[in-house]
Amino acid sequence: xxxxxxxxxxxxxxxxxxxxxxxxxxxxxxxxxxxxxxxxxxxxxxxxxxxxxxxxxxxxxxxxxxxxxxxxxxxxxxxxxxxxxxxxxxxxxxxxxxxxxxxxxxxxxxxxxxxxxxxxxxxxxxxxxxxxxxxxxxxxxxxxxxxxxxxxxxxxxxxxxxxxxxxxxxxxxxxxxxxxxxxxxxxxxxxxxxxxxxxxxxxxxxxxxxxxxxxxxxxxxxxxxxxxxxxxxxxxxxxxxxxxxxxxxx
Amino acid sequence: xxxxxxxxxxxxxxxxxxxxxxxxxxxxxxxxxxxxxxxxxxxxxxxxxxxxxxxxxxxxxxxxxxxxxxxxxxxxxxxxxxxxxxxxxxxxxxxxxxxxxxxxxxxxxxxxxxxxxxxxxxxxxxxxxxxxxxxxxxxxxxxxxxxxxxxxxxxxxxxxxxxxxxxxxxxxxxxxxxxxxxxxxxxxxxxxxxxxxxxxxxxxxxxxxxxxxxxxxxxxxxx
Numbered sequence: 001x002x003x004x005x006x007x008x009x010x011x012x013x014x015x016x017x018x019x020x021x022x023x024x025x026x027x028x029x030x031x032x033x034x035x036x037x038x039x040x041x042x043x044x045x046x047x048x049x050x051x052x053x054x055x056x057x058x059x060x061x062x063x064x065x066x067x068x069x070x071x072x073x074x075x076x077x078x079x080x081x082x083x084x085x086x087x088x089x090x091x092x093x094x095x096x097x098x099x100x101x102x103x104x105x106x107x108x109x110x111x112x113x114x115x116x117x118x119x120x121x122x123x124x125x126x127x128x129x130x131x132x133x134x135x136x137x138x139x140x141x142x143x144x145x146x147x148x149x150x151x152x153x154x155x156x157x158x159x160x161x162x163x164x165x166x167x168x169x170x171x172x173x174x175x176x177x178x179x180x181x182x183x184x185x186x187x188x189x190x191x192x193x194x195x196x197x198x199x200x201x202x203x204x205x206x207x208x209x210x211x212x213x214x215x216x217x218x219x220x221x222x223x224x225x226x227x228x229x230x231x232x233x234x235x236x237x238x239x240x241x242x243x244x245x246x247x248x249x250x
Numbered sequence: 251x252x253x254x255x256x257x258x259x260x261x262x263x264x265x266x267x268x269x270x271x272x273x274x275x276x277x278x279x280x281x282x283x284x285x286x287x288x289x290x291x292x293x294x295x296x297x298x299x300x301x302x303x304x305x306x307x308x309x310x311x312x313x314x315x316x317x318x319x320x321x322x323x324x325x326x327x328x329x330x331x332x333x334x335x336x337x338x339x340x341x342x343x344x345x346x347x348x349x350x351x352x353x354x355x356x357x358x359x360x361x362x363x364x365x366x367x368x369x370x371x372x373x374x375x376x377x378x379x380x381x382x383x384x385x386x387x388x389x390x391x392x393x394x395x396x397x398x399x400x401x402x403x404x405x406x407x408x409x410x411x412x413x414x415x416x417x418x419x420x421x422x423x424x425x426x427x428x429x430x431x432x433x434x435x436x437x438x439x440x441x442x443x444x445x446x447x448x449x450x451x452x453x454x455x456x457x458x459x460x461x462x463x464x465x466x467x468x469x470x471x472x473x
Binding site for chain 2: 080088104136138162
């Protein structure tokens with residue numbers, strides 16, 4: 001399904017991805033956790049070439065390419081295998097909620113307007129926003145925008161959905177509604193790769209947790225293995241830090 | 251005071267006969283300027299090798315030299331180097347000159363307008379499988395257009411007034427006609443005030459059009 005070998009990426013002197021190997025099976029939900037700057041988001045963005053990796057091999061669905069030499073056509077094919085949900089939603093600002101979903105169907109899948117609208121409305125229904133079909137993004141709350149963005153990602157029927165910190169930009173009271181939607185699509189066995197800081201959520205929805213630090217995969221396993229019996233010191237330290245109660249110095 | 255209001259009113263119908271020519275020059279030049287300016291902006295924004303440096307020289311030259319000098323270069327200068335250019339009539343030369351000059355200004359406006367569209371919009375397009383061309387056509391350019399309209403409107407108003415420079419190439423347009431009537435009647439103030447009022451009215455009408463367009467394009471962005 002997703003098969004990544006020895007993926008490398010460097011920004012000037014900084015090595016962001018230092019030989020990443022990942023295998024994700026059809027229907028698997030994988031959560032990637034780790035400290036900021038560990039390369040989690042870059043990894044996700046390399047999978048659809050929003051960042052261009054320096055070396056390595058990426059296979060997703062029907063597409064495969066070598067990061068060192070690929071054509072524009074190969075890149076386009078690889079991108080069509082996945083869809084992405086961004087931290088700050090990135091809904092098309094000049095399109096209504098419904099049009100945000102139907103845009104790719106009409107433009108890339110050459111679907112008829114009426115057919116696309118039907119799919120779009122069904123997806124809006126699924127994320128609980130059918131009544132907002134004709135609203136523009138600016139009139140929606142962050143949580144609503146992110147739910148539309150998830151519907152937009154589902155519309156293209158991707159082999160996998162890449163979610164890049166989907167709740168990090170949200171006000172705390174809006175996080176739950178978005179997590180609920182992600183959970184509901186996880187239950188439908190949609191292949192997902194989620195970069196997240198929501199540890200409890202990751203434990204709940206993910207089949208597997210990957211812990212990354214300094215551009216490497218330090219440890220991976222089932223949520224129980226990673227959260228309850230972490231083997232690596234760095235994983236232990238990271239989990240301690242984020243679960244420790246916040247103390248203020250007065 | 252020696253002011254003949256009656257005469258001033260009488261010259262309007264004659265002046266207005268030349269309005270279509272002024273409008274044609276301004277609109278045709280604007281259309282070409284938009285097309286060239288957009289190509290230049292896309293080249294500079296995406297830093298297309300070689301073309302990007304050439305575009306910068308073009309923009310620099312045509313923004314930095316007086317319009318009048320450019321018009322003279324094209325109409326009087328080019329035929330000297332390329333005899334085939336002597337077939338160029340004054341009106342065409344004026345339109346070419348004004349197109350080129352304003353395309354340089356618009357290129358900068360468009361580049362800024364494209365830059366003001368958040369890069370996340372392009373990423374979102376690519377992430378759902380659109381090509382870059384589809385992304386620009388459907389999402390980026392429509393958003394950039396809205397950002398570009400106020401400044402482009404300024405350029406257009408400037409262009410309308412610059413059409414009066416065509417008179418120096420011998421095009422019988424609004425201002426040229428005014429000048430001829432003034433020399434005949436010696437009522438300079440009345441004529442030139444009438445000419446000024448025609449340009450002013452034109453700008454007012456255009457501004458109303460622009461306001462309507464801005465409102466229409468802003469609809470998706472209003473809470």
